[in-house]
Amino acid sequence: MSQQESLYEQIGGEAAVNAAVDIFYRKVLSDERINAFFDDVDMEKQAAKQKAFLTMAFGGPHNYTGLDMRKGHAHLVARGLNDSHVDAVIEDLGATLRELGVKEELIAQVAAIAESTRNDVLSR
Amino acid sequence: MAIIRYAKDNYDLEENQSVLDCLTHRGVALPFSCRSGVCQTCLMRATGGTPTEASQQGLKDSLRLQNYFLPCVCYPDTDLEVALPDDADAQAVIPATVKSLRLLNADIMHVELESHAQLDYRAGQFINLFQHQTLGRSYSLASVPHQDDHLHLHVRRLPQGRVSGWIHDELRPGQTVELRGPGGDCFYIPGDHAQSMMLIGTGSGLAPLYGIIRDALSQGHTGPIYLFHGSRDLNGLYLSAELRELMAHYANFNYIPCLSGDDVPAGYASGRAHDIAFEQIPSLKNWRMFLCGHPEMVRITKRKAFLAGAAMKNIYADAFNVSQPL
Numbered sequence: 001m002s003q004q005e006s007l008y009e010q011i012g013g014e015a016a017v018n019a020a021v022d023i024f025y026r027k028v029l030s031d032e033r034i035n036a037f038f039d040d041v042d043m044e045k046q047a048a049k050q051k052a053f054l055t056m057a058f059g060g061p062h063n064y065t066g067l068d069m070r071k072g073h074a075h076l077v078a079r080g081l082n083d084s085h086v087d088a089v090i091e092d093l094g095a096t097l098r099e100l101g102v103k104e105e106l107i108a109q110v111a112a113i114a115e116s117t118r119n120d121v122l123s124r
Numbered sequence: 125m126a127i128i129r130y131a132k133d134n135y136d137l138e139e140n141q142s143v144l145d146c147l148t149h150r151g152v153a154l155p156f157s158c159r160s161g162v163c164q165t166c167l168m169r170a171t172g173g174t175p176t177e178a179s180q181q182g183l184k185d186s187l188r189l190q191n192y193f194l195p196c197v198c199y200p201d202t203d204l205e206v207a208l209p210d211d212a213d214a215q216a217v218i219p220a221t222v223k224s225l226r227l228l229n230a231d232i233m234h235v236e237l238e239s240h241a242q243l244d245y246r247a248g249q250f251i252n253l254f255q256h257q258t259l260g261r262s263y264s265l266a267s268v269p270h271q272d273d274h275l276h277l278h279v280r281r282l283p284q285g286r287v288s289g290w291i292h293d294e295l296r297p298g299q300t301v302e303l304r305g306p307g308g309d310c311f312y313i314p315g316d317h318a319q320s321m322m323l324i325g326t327g328s329g330l331a332p333l334y335g336i337i338r339d340a341l342s343q344g345h346t347g348p349i350y351l352f353h354g355s356r357d358l359n360g361l362y363l364s365a366e367l368r369e370l371m372a373h374y375a376n377f378n379y380i381p382c383l384s385g386d387d388v389p390a391g392y393a394s395g396r397a398h399d400i401a402f403e404q405i406p407s408l409k410n411w412r413m414f415l416c417g418h419p420e421m422v423r424i425t426k427r428k429a430f431l432a433g434a435a436m437k438n439i440y441a442d443a444f445n446v447s448q449p450l
């Protein structure tokens with residue numbers, strides 16, 4: 001049986017991540033619900049982290065563990081990060097993919113991956 | 125715990141401590157300015173061990189391969205033996221003769237330097253000028269290679285500024301100074317000659333922009349070029365006559381001097397340079413941006429430009445960070 005293309009490959013791999021990062025980051029910075037969390041960080045470094053986030057959400061190769069997600073967002077949880085913010089991020093992610101013409105069934109799979117990290121991101 | 129070895133002495137690196145802090149806290153005299161990986165004044169070389177990837181970001185490949193790194197942003201897990209660049213190195217200090225010094229306005233000095241060795245640079249990059257071995261500062265290049273014979277800097281005098289004060293008060297034509305570089309990626313890259321370009325600078329932030337604009341025009345850039353130069357009052361602007369002349373020569377070049385103070389004569393835009401720029405050109409999709417000068421202006425404008433549609437890769441910026449006290 002021939003190997004099935006992974007979600008990451010179906011979306012378009014690294015090229016898709018590169019195409020998505022500016023659009024996604026622009027949405028996040030314009031989104032009043034969450035942009036305060038991204039306010040005081042260096043833009044280039046932040047863009048690199050968005051890339052890490054997108055690669056992970058697209059089912060691509062990454063080395064993040066649940067513990068990393070906890071540690072990486074703990075300072076944000078301390079500042080009040082909650083479910084509504086995760087919802088907003090997943091929504092912006094979906095809107096980004098729609099803008100890039102990605103099929104709804106793939107968008108649903110991406111949302112499910114992001115969803116699966118919710119408890120770690122919120123330190124629960 | 126990692127050990128840092130410098131000049132035959134060992135220093136224990138504390139947790140979350142940079143190599144620069146580790147050494148300077150114990151009284152080692154080293155050059156540094158921004159302490160955030162931007163200005164490259166602190167450049168050192170690892171003579172044993174491997175510097176972290178993050179501490180080599182922004183360095184030229186040739187430097188990277190020789191284990192040069194920036195100790196102010198180096199947090200290694202393993203031991204390092206480090207040294208300051210010396211004359212035998214590729215990144216040797218280059219002597220230069222001061223050819224001329226003249227005030228462009230009350231606070232900004234035009235410094236012309238003749239480098240003793242050929243310096244391969246692009247207009248808009250910066251060099252580090254050293255008052256002595258452990259005191260250096262970054263200054264951007266307003267000159268264009270092949271067009272200008274010497275290196276041109278615009279140095280703004282800061283209150284109690286050590287290096288800028290030295291340049292304004294003590295430097296004399298004929299004197300020899302030492303420099304290192306060039307560094308930075310804020311320059312014109314040929315290729316897309318029809319692209320629209322916006323340049324925003326405050327104060328001596330005009331230095332790199334003046335170089336970049338003349339470089340772009342001489343390389344045949346055909347797309348519209350908008351320069352917004354901001355200051356509080358008329359006395360803060362400079363090179364206005366030259367820029368107006370350039371505008372008369374090149375139909376695609378536009379110079380918009382902006383004054384943020386109360387007294388704004390006819391012919392000047394009233395407000396802060398970046399506010400005026402975004403008012404006049406609200407959508408920046410596909411634009412190339414150059415932002416130089418005041419760090420806060422650069423930070424805000426970068427974000428605004430990005431939100432107005434400019435792609436991250438099309439935004440070139442140099443924040444003129446001044447040194448952070450330890």
Ligand SMILES: Cc1cc2nc3c(=O)[nH]c(=O)nc-3n(C[C@H](O)[C@H](O)[C@H](O)COP(=O)(O)OP(=O)(O)OC[C@H]3O[C@@H](n4cnc5c(N)ncnc54)[C@H](O)[C@@H]3O)c2cc1C
Nearest residue numbers: 261262263264279280284285286287288328444446447449
């Ligand atoms: C990439 C880059 C490019 C640059 N290009 C240019 C350029 O083209 N032209 C230009 O004019 N500048 C430029 N700069 C800025 C320049 O490098 C210097 O930072 C600037 O000239 C000040 O240096 P200084 O030694 O005169 O001042 P410093 O002695 O470093 O002092 C800077 C200011 O901070 C204050 N200060 C210093 N130490 C303390 C302290 N301990 N407590 C409180 N206040 C303190 C001083 O009073 C002074 O006002 C650039 C910077 C960077 C990073």
Ligand code: HEM
Nearest residue numbers: 034037038041049052053056064072085086089114117121
């Ligand atoms: C939906 C699930 C989420 C996933 C999978 C995720 C994933 C990631 C990843 C991989 C990084 C990079 C970590 C690193 O390399 O340092 C990161 C950083 C970051 N995330 Fe998330 N994230 C999620 C939700 C959120 C939410 C809801 C917010 C805030 C609204 C947020 C804000 C940030 C910020 C600000 C950083 C940078 C932190 C820093 O610079 O220190 N994240 N995230």
Ligand code: FES
Nearest residue numbers: 157159164166196
């Ligand atoms: S890069 Fe290290 S002090 Fe500026």
